[in-house]
Structure formats: C-alpha cells, structure tokens
Amino acid sequence: MSTEDENIKEVEAVEPAEDESSRLKSENPGNGIAGMTVLFFTIGFAASLIVGWIVFPNLLYSKKEQPIDFNHVMHMEEVDDGCESCHFFREDGTYSGVPKLDQCIDCHEEIQGDSRDEAVFVEEYISKGKEVPWLIYSKQPDCVFFSHSAHVRLAKMDCVTCHGPIGESTTLKTYEYNRITGYSRDIWGRNPENMLGLKKNTWDRMKMNDCAECHMEETGRKSSVSTHKDGCFVCHK
Amino acid sequence: MKIDRRYFLSLGIGAAAGTALSPLPWKSMDDSSIWSQNWPWTPVPPDGEATYENSTCTLCPGGCGITVRKIDDRVIKIEGRKGHPVNDGGICSLGLSGAQLLYSPTRLNGPMIKVNGSFQKISWDEAISKIAEKLTDLRLQGKSHTVAAIxxxxxxxxxxxxxxxxxxxxxxxxxxPSSFEDSYSHLAKKTHGQKALPGFDFENADYILSFGAGIIEGWGSPVRMFRANSNWKSRHIKLVQVEPRLSNTAAKSDKWLPIKPGTEAVLALGIAYVILRESLFDQGFINNRTDEFSAWREGVLETYHPARVAGITGIEQETINTIGREFARAKKPIALCGRGEGRTSEGIGEIAAIQALNALVGSIGIRGGAFAVPEPDYIKWPEFALDETAADGLNQKRIDGAGSNQYPDTDSLLHRLPRAILSGKGEPVNAILIANANPCYTLPDTQTVIKALKKIPFKVSFSTYMDETAALSDLILPNHSYLERYEDVPVTWSLAKSLIGLTIPVVSPQLNTKNTGDVIISIAKAMKGSISDAFPWKNYTDCLKTTLGKYWNPLQNNGYMKISNYNPPEKMTKFVFQVPDKTFPVDPEGDEKVLPLILIPNDSMRLSAGSTGSPPFLMKTVSDTVLKDNDTLVQVNPNTAKKYGLKDGGYALLKTPRGFKKVKIYLSQGIGEGVISFPRGLGHTAYDKYLADKGVNFNELIGPVEDPASGLDVAWGIRASLTKV
Structure with a gap:
C-alpha cells in the first residue's frame, strides 16, 4: 500500500503551489479538500480494482459449450483401470489423450439410457463415423512439448495432480478460452488470482512457471529428469 | 461542491494504483507476448496415433526403402527404412522432404487442357478420349511413327x-534420358555379348579409385554411397578422387587428384601403363577371363607413358606411378566413373579405359569388385498382334537415330530429339507423351529444347507438378504422387545386387489425379482394335499384380525383392579389352580463342537436378556461396579472377556457345585455373516461388557433344568466358 500513501502525500504537497488563489478564497481550506481528494482517490482505486479483477477477466475470456455433455463418474464405475481405461498409453509410449470414437463404439453402438446428449452422441457422431470435436481444457500451446509417459509412468504422478479431480465430475464445465491467445482458460487458471501466479491447488494453473516450480520441488532442478538437459528447448520444440 | 482538476487527478491516480494491483496490465502483457508468437503459418502436425507404412522412394533413381510415419491419413515424416538392402535406415535430404512434395500447393489438381494459351480443367473421360481421338487420327493418316514418348x-x-x-x-x-548406366551397358555388350548394368560391391572393396564419381554428391544410390563411404573411413580404406574441382567427395577423400577436366580416361590408361610396365596385373584373370589383352597392352604402352599422361592430365608422373602401384597391390580395388551424380553419359572408349583397370587387377565378377548386372527381366507380357499400320510405323526410322546402322546398340538418344524436330521437314513429331521426365529443364541446350517442343502440335504431360514441360504442354494428365500409388521400382543404379522395390499408396490420393499406368491402359482401351487387345488388364494394379505374379505377395509384404546375386553366369565375369582409340579426350564445345575458360557442372545433395524439383526444405540448405538472393555464384579460382578483372561477389556475364547469363563471382581455391563451375538444379522457371527464378539452369548453357561410338551425349563441360559487368 506504499503507493497509495505516496500518492496522497504527493497530491498534498503539490496542492498549495498549484492553486493558491482558490485556497485563499475557500472558507474552510484544508480538511474538506483533503477529504474530497481521498474520496476521489478511493473511488478511482476501487473502480479500477473492480475492472481489473472482475470485469477484465470476464471480458478476456469467451465461453463455449462442449458439443455434448459427459459424465466421468458414471464411466468410472464401468471401467476397471481408472483414468487409463480410456485415456491410455499407446504401445509406443505415446499418450492417447481424449478418446476417439473407436473406444466408445463398443458400448455406444446403440443408444444407452435416455439422456439427450447420449442420443445426440449416437445419432450425430457414432452412426455418422464423425469424431466428436471435444474442446480440450488442458491443451497446451503448440510450441510446448510434454511427455505424459515421463510423468505418469516414470515419475508415477497422479492424473489429479495436474488435471484436478475431473474424474469426479458428472458434467462437463463450460470451456473458456482467451480472446487474445486463443488458449484454454485452464492453462492460465480459472480464478483471477491465478493470473498473478497464486493458487490453492497444484492443478489450478499449468503455465511454464508451474512446471518449473514442481520440478524444483521434486527434483531440485528445473531441467528434464530423463535427459538432464536444461534450457528452452527441453519443452519448447 | 465544485469538482475541479485536483479531484480528477486523484481519481486518476487512484485508478492507476488500483489497476497496477489488479491482473489487468500483467495479464494483458503476458497474453500479448503469447499472441505475438501465435504464428498461423507454422505447420503443426495433428495429434493422434502414429502408424508406419513401408514404401519405396522414387525421387531419384536410388530406390531407397522408406518408412512413412502417418497420423490418420496425414503423412508426418518420411524416414529411411531400417534393414532395407539399399539404405538400411538412412535417408537423404530430398527423400526427407517428400512430404512437402505430397502436400505441395503447386501440385496439379485434375486434368487440364490448354485453350488459347491458358489451362482449363476438363474431366478425366474427356481428357482420355481427346488423346485417343488425336492418336487415332494420326494413325489413320499413316503418321503413327510421328508420335513419340519420353x-x-x-x-x-x-x-x-x-x-x-x-x-x-x-x-x-x-x-x-541416358546416364552413366547406358555407357556401361554399351561396354557390356562389347565385352559380355549382352547389355548389362554396372554394379559395384563397394561394401567389400578395399581401395576406391573414383574418376569424378560424386561418391557423396549423389552418384549411384546416394544413401548407399554415403554408408559405403563411412564404412571406408572407419576401415581406413583409401579413396582416391580424380576430379577437377574440390567437391565434398574430393575434400573427404584420402587423396584428391585435381585433374584437367575431361582427361580422366587418359589418366586411367597412364595408371594402366604403370601396372603393365611393372607387371602388377592379375595374370590368372588376364589369361582365363579376358580377350584382346596383347593388342590393348601394346596400344597402352605405345601411347600412354606417364610422362605424356602427366602433360595431358596435369597429374604428376610420380603420383601416377604411386596410384598405379597402390591400386594393383590392393586386394579388392575398384575403379569407377560417372561424373558427379552420373546423370550424363561417358564415351565408350573412356569407360572401357577405366573398366580395364578393374580387369587388370581381376576385380570383375568377384566379391568386392565390379559386376555386370543383367537387366531386370521380370516383365514378361503376352505377345501382341501388330496390324498393318503398326508394322509400317515400326519399320520407320527412329527420329533420334538410335538403333540405326551407325549406333546399333543404342536404344535412345534423347538429346537429338530437339534438333531432329527443328531441322526436319514438315512435322517430324506430331504428338508426344511425356511421363516422369522434365526435358524442358533437364536436357542440354534447354532453350532449343523448348523451341523444338513448341513446334510439336500435341504435347501431353503426365506430371504431378506444374513443371517446365507441363507448362508447355497442351494437355496435362497429372499422375498420383509416389506416396499415393502402386508402382514397381527396379533399382539398378550401381547396386551389385539389383532389386525391385514397390511403392504403395501410403495415403489416399489428395487431389483429382490418376496413376499414369491406368491412364495409358484407358487410352489403349479407348482406341479399340489391336491396341486395346494388347492391354488385356482391367487396370494398372491388375497389370502390376499379373506381371509380378508369385512375387506380388512377398513384394507387398516385404516392399522389395532381390533379383540378382553374386553368382553371375561366366560370360558376365569376362572382359574384352578395347584398344584405346582417338575418341577421347572429348573436346568441349566452343572456340578457345573467344571463350578461354572451361565451365563444368557440379552436383550437390542439396539440390535436386533431375525431373523432381527441389522442395522448399532442400532449397533452405543451399549455401550462399551457391545461390545468393536470386543470383547463381560461379566458382572461380582467384588467379583466373585476377586475369579477367573479376571481384569476389561482383557481377559478371557468363557466356558459352549456347547462351549467356548474369552471374556472381565466388572466389575459391577449390577449383583449378581456367576452370569455372556452378551446380545443376537451379534456375527453374516453373514450380513455385520457392524454386522458380532462383539462379541459372546449367543445362541452358551447355549443348550435347556426341560420343562417336555410341552417339550418347558425353559433354562434360563447355568453353566459356566471364566478363565483368
């Protein structure tokens, strides 16, 4: 808050030199003017905080709904292998990411249950052989290289550490993306304070500093564990 | 209350303070910096499961096996195929850039016809019936022999x-188009009684004497040669490079002999002289497997004393003696030729002189030596009936004089076509079909070629791209890319064990193209009668399957099939010495008084000089001592430059009997005095902005020089002058 104090002093110091005639004319110089100055300062200060913390984040992000809804909880009950049942590693060690129709088709060739989303899924996608254009919350920019295998298989990390308890959700949240960069809001954090690097959970934000922070905590260095290489090109290829 | 300036000021300061404490400025700055790095032109491969398909590269005659990495139906990367007999996992920069050729924006989408000077789209059916009608017309007029195909x-x-x-x-x-293979093939006819292709067992050789062959500049099958070269280095096997210019091969060789251009065969006979004089030859091989040795020996000893050879070639007598001794004493030496990539032919006399070195030391038909590899003969199609018109047409003389009494063993003399068209009466060629070739760029004296082709009333191109020849054509029927089609690839290009590779459709056709094999069959079928009857196949795939018969399945599963081995028939391991005649050294075209310099081409792995244009990735690798902005740099010795007042980086007019071009000067000690050079593969006028109008096409400045024995174009250089501008 030092900035605020300094500003007030500065205003007061400048005042006499700036407008001496008006001061002489005033019946009760001093208190009234100082009070009004503080008031205006506070109004400006409060308004800009509201704009910065509430209006700006709302303006910055645009919203999109997923093409259809998905219930993670219900699917977790049906599978044996947790997240990896659908979000699996391929034989060559690459990570499959969001499932494709091939994985869904065994159960969903016919409409299951009576949800509207299920009907749309089967009619619009499965029967037409068209992949669902899922919006991916955790999609990193194209210039970021990330190996799921190194983190999940070698470092034995939980999915939740980075992705949060998405497996416990019964519905898909609204996808928000940054109007300037085009990237998902989940990378920069959903809460306004995440924008300043503050977070409660490990999965709240997944920016470069968050990668480095975890690497420092876990391994004592920012470099790649498997290659011991440091520098930009470890992740930015 | 009066609101005056001071309150506004404090409001502003408050707002500034509040803003500074909110995410707005920091987040906006961060986002803007990320936004500035959002480059929509950076290609990003799709995400998904990678699959791999094995196929064969056809971008040069090398025949490498490739493994194509795909995600869904999209080619992501082309890699060398591990375990493939040609390249065993290696790949060159051209092969690596194949995906750019597949997705090139200059690919032709569907057949096109030229109407009033510009191309218009037509359907495949229309295109095929147009050709069939035109060819039927010419046939009815008794002009069938005026139709040609390249x-x-x-x-x-x-x-x-x-x-x-x-x-x-x-x-x-x-x-x-002919190449060094055709020269060797001619020689084989003389020495083995049948045409055969050159093969070399480089992998097991222990001394390499190369007469200008660009071992690591694309000679033979390039990746195989790279591997062989590395193998020699690790085994400390000596490579002697005879070449007028310090090429990469020369720079990496154990000994570079900077010879006067065009005199390579003279040096070979000088080396032979040393081996004969010191009786270092393989007496057993000479007695049992060669003919005409005495006459040849006499001829060599009479004319090619190293002192005289030194005078002609510029290589010191002592060096000739040393190389002769080293070569003869090595266990498995190989002498080879074919300048640069080997795309131009050499005189039969020249090639006989160099091959005689292999015969002298018994390096023919044995492990680690040179082989005469029989032509692949897996294509055995049913006989067909000729009608009267066809029989008459076939009896006519060929337009290029190949196979005539003068050149009975020559099959094709493409370089003669332009002259024949321009000097012939009437219209010697009424229609031409051009597939997998770009004569308007690759043939010598390109401007004359273009003039001649323009004279042909009906030109059909089967090119996948809008290359120079396609741009000049009246009808284009674009072929699938090599990654979209089935085709057999007979790989002969200097392999001791030649093989057949197979290209497979790695991805579905991206554009409205058709396999040229299918188009030819369709045209034949549309022409009915005996022509249609000669093509009994349903389509090209059917033709390919029937042709390969029992090999189809193994070839499809394995991707390649060996068709020759180390046990050649006895006659293929013999050699008949050819008494040296006066056919070499071949003089370059031009008057020495007016054109005092000699211009020679050079080849590079960084440029594709053949019918495939260099893709953008490849162009990026070209150094600025070769191409600066859009100017070609000509390599000149500093002493030559001094003599003609030329400065490094300055402009000059390069003149040859075939034309002139503005070039830049690149001073280099890597080339002898009086000799100048620049690479083939630049100066395209067609294709895209990455390739067109960059540099000078070497072929425009050189003309053909014929070998008296075979008629083949054996021009290795041309006289030239450089004038400062």
Missing part, C-alpha cells in the same frame, strides 16, 4: 506400358 527411365512397368503402347500403335520413338 519416360524418365526405360525400366519398370509404367515405362514398358508406354513402350508397348507405341509398339502396337506403330511408332519406334520411345525415348528416355
């Missing part, structure tokens, strides 16, 4: 479909 190579089912089509149609004019 293919990139004479081997494989597609070129043979063209040949069969011309045969049954009634034209002898099947043409293809």
């Amino acid at each position: 293919t990139g190579s004479p081997r494989g089912t597609v070129p043979n479909l063209f040949k069969r089509f011309l045969d049954v149609y009634g034209s002898p004019n099947f043409l293809y």
